[in-house]
Amino acid sequence: MSDSELLVAVLARFVRLLPAASELPEILDELMRSAIDVLEPGGVTVALSAQLRGDRSELFTGIPEDLLELEVCQRDHDRGPGVVAHACGAPVTVTEIGSYGDLWPEYTTLAGRHRISSVAAVPMRLDATEAGVLSLYSRTPRRWTGQDLSVATLLAGMATGHIATANLVHRHQRVTEQLQHALTTRIVVEQAKGVIAHVHHTTPDAAFELIRSHARRNRVTVHAVAHGIVALGLRI
Template sequence: MSAGMSPGRRECRRSGEPVYDHQLFVQTISEFVRTLVRPYDVDTVLNDLAGRLNAVLTITGSGVSLAEEGRIRMVTVIPPELAALEHHEDETQEGPGAAAYRSGKLVAVNDLREVADRWPGYCRVARESGIAATAAIPLALDGDVYGVLSLYSAPPREWPQDDLAAAAVLADIATGYLINASTHHQQEQLNEQLRQALDTRVIIEQAKGVIAEAYTVSVDEAFERIRRHARRHNAKIRDVAEAVVKVGMRL
């Protein structure tokens, strides 16, 4: 480490090369881990994460794309001027992000001019957007890829291992947010299904009691009447039960 440098930052590899802000990186991790245990909006978190990543790595921009039916779809990009590049990759599935998604491996390009033959359309749009270098990191866990974190640099840029390692940690955090949000959504769906099942059981039991009393039959016979009526009229048993209880229908 050179004299006068903060212990939270590493020395540039060569003059003019952006500096990886380790102190900001640690602060970002701390803040996002705390957010994970509180209610949050996924889009807002990913947008904030992209903005923090730009500051941590001193890069031109970054974006997050999520997997959808075997493709990647842009969710957020900062600055918004890079949206055209991300949209192009969405539409064509051509570029480092799509390649990282398909392979589940990091794809880093120091100078897009060197891969113009591989991704001609992507490289053209990148040039028009003022981007010369890019890296894409899969958002993955246990072999499942949930999306891609993309890094953008206006000048050609080497992607040092320290920078990519820091970005990979933030990608893991983003993956954690996605999985946590998915699990929460699944739990909400399960709770709603259980609530509907309980409501259905309650209304059917009420209808059985009404029919049993009205026709002086057992509750088993009352249920058979409800079921036969539902079959004859191609209706759901719950709908018939609700008609019995709420509008006084008799079978």
């Protein structure tokens, strides 16, 4: 299979992921594996922007996982190729990491321990959405070509689009759940008002005041009292 045919196959696989992908881990895993298939680096990591991470994923992920130490190092010292790429919004390439010891001492030392020689850090951006940084690593000196960066940027942009879509779906799900809960609560309270109004031969508004007073005295919610009245036969 030629390079162009491989790229088309990987992109087609990535596109098919969109309808099914709803969680960050599977999107990022596909991104990293696609980058490995097409660009053949020695390793790949992703550092997510904190605002997109939420509570559904770790801040970093990588193949192999031991390279995550390089991302943690950049976060802890706020310097390194990924930090620069994120700040300037453009890819940063390094052919010989060891020559950057004065600029990124902690990072270059750690890269040496992992036998990493070269890195390309590519921002994950699509329009106004900023998802993080995709980093490609090589264990031998590598001059990252314009084509390498174009492909990496394309994959990173597709992943960012998937992430934005997944986040939108999650937000809609949360709103729907909140509205459903509010509706269910309202129905139960209205039913309880009807029961208490009938028992006390009073108005629904007066019945609600009885329910609310009972809730306050017992330090429970109005919904809990209403549920007790409707489902458990509580009388106040």
